[in-house]
Amino acid sequence: MKKRVVITGIGAVTPLGNTMETTWNNVVKGNSGIAPLTRIDSENFQVKVAGEVKNFNPADYIDSKEARRMARFTHFAIAASKMAMNDAGLKVGDNLDGERTGVWIGSGIGGLDEFEEQHKRFLAKGPKRVSPFTIPMFIPDMASGRVSIELGAKGMNNCSVTACASGANSIGDAFRVVQNGITDVMIAGGTEASITEMTIAGFTNMTALSTNPDPTKASRPFDKNRDGFVIAEGAGIMILEELEHARSRGARIYGEIVGYGATGDAYHITTPAPNGEGGQRAMKLALQDANITTQQVDYINAHGTSTYYNDLYETQAIKKVFGDHAYRLAVSSTKSMTGHMLGAAGAVEAIFAILAIKEGMIPPTINYSTADEELDLNYIPNSCKETSVEVAMSNSLGFGGHNATLVFRKFN
Known part of the structure; x- marks a missing residue:
């Protein structure tokens, strides 16, 4: 018999705020997180705006030495996962079995920012100056892997890479894992930090991005004058928990995932x-x-x-x-x-x-x-x-x- 699955924790880092509470408050007020592009020099690019995460400090969530060995998309995933677990009132070793706790966090592109940086170093200084952490920094599954290490989650660990559906597929696939009784809890969602020169150049040349320089008009879904999407970054994590497991500890339940x-x-x-x-x-x-x-x-x-x-x-x-x-x-x-x-x-x-x-x-x-x-x-x-x-x-x-x-x- 399939298990019922509920959401007991949420965490997010977005252009609208570095917590879910701030993000949600801005969403319901109709505030925008889109602003002039700062993560790269936009002078040579047609695109002038982006949805950047602002004033984010990975040291608030991760040991500084380890943070230097991770890409930005992984920083976001760890921060959002820790917030979500705290929101759910869950901790491996206290009220949660690590072997019954899994992670499924998707990323469409992974650490392309780190790949670009290391490639520049390779061209300028030669192969011996490339960081030994290059590969584990940019592969898309590393956010999920790092979250499992940080939180002690030893159950199923996976990463969906399905472009812009990655986060949704990750939640859906994690839902199946809990529904089928494989784990009691899944830390699930998506993360991305690909506001880079190559990403913007590629998307621009396929005419996918808005070239409207006005942050208040660039992203206008369903409007007749829409001219493309605005690239953004961030992470969103849900704690998916088997219903009886949640009930047994008196968890606060946001709602149920059913399909x-x-x-x-x-x-x-x-x-x-x-x-x-x-x-x-x-x-x-x-x-x-x-x-x-x-x-x-x-x-x-x-x-x-x-x-x-x-x-x-x-x-x-x-x-x-x-x-x-x-x-x-x-x-x-x-x-x-x-x-x-x-x-x-x-x-x-x-x-x-x-x-x-x-x-x-x-x-x-x-x-x-x-x-x-x-x-x-x-x-x-x-x-x-x-x-x-x-x-x-x-x-x-x-x-x-x-x-x-x-x-x-x-x-x-």
Whole structure:
């Protein structure tokens, strides 16, 4: 018999704040974390804005010597994981068996910043000056590995690398691990820190990024004048816990994860399948897995990247799956405030979905000013909506045709 799985802790580092509390407070207020680009010199780049994490000090969470042997994406993952475990009131060795605790943290790109830095050193000073920590700094699985070391989690340890669906796939796959009784607890989510010269050059040359220099207008999902996504960084972590394990210790429960659907487009390396066909199937599978009807869904945290095809095809997919109910449910893109955190996006947005249920607040899509006649759903423009949310869905779609949908329900 499959186990029920609840969320008992959350942690995040985002452009909106270095804690989940600060991030959520800014989200419901409709504040933006997008600002002028500072992590690289933007003079030679068309892109001028980004969603950067600000005033983050890894020494607040990690031994300084060890922190120097890690990339920024790993710093974020450890910080968010420690916050989430503290939020859940869990500690291996006290009230938690390390062998029954796993980690599944995805990253789309990993430590590309460290790879670029070491490659420059290689070209300037030769191979002997390359750090011996280069490989373990930049491989994407190292965030998950380092978190397990820091927290003593000896259960299943894994990393999903599915581009912008990495965080959502990691949570969904971790859900299956707890659901099937393999572990009692999974530390799950996504992390990314790829605001680098090569990343921005590559995305810009494929015309994926917004070149709007105005931070208040660059990320505008579902708006007719959208011109691309805004690159961002951060991490989001959920503590997924088997229900009876949580009950036995009197844990505070945010909500329940009840459905997961994952599909492949088999269509194109970057463009989603027409009409969001793969996304349609992911949503249908997640609803079927959750044993929930379309009429029961109150809110969808959309992938909503602010690119032409994503916003069009995701809207078409929602209409196809939900029929007339598509016009009654709320759909919003929090990327309008965070920017696109790539492999961390799905995890942070899953947290927003569960908080929408717990707090009765649906985050807005900010910077929405000009309606697109093809995009006619209720995108919660510019200010949050206070309302009861029983069921929320979060969509994540990645390059390579990866689609992941998570369904959360109010815990009763």
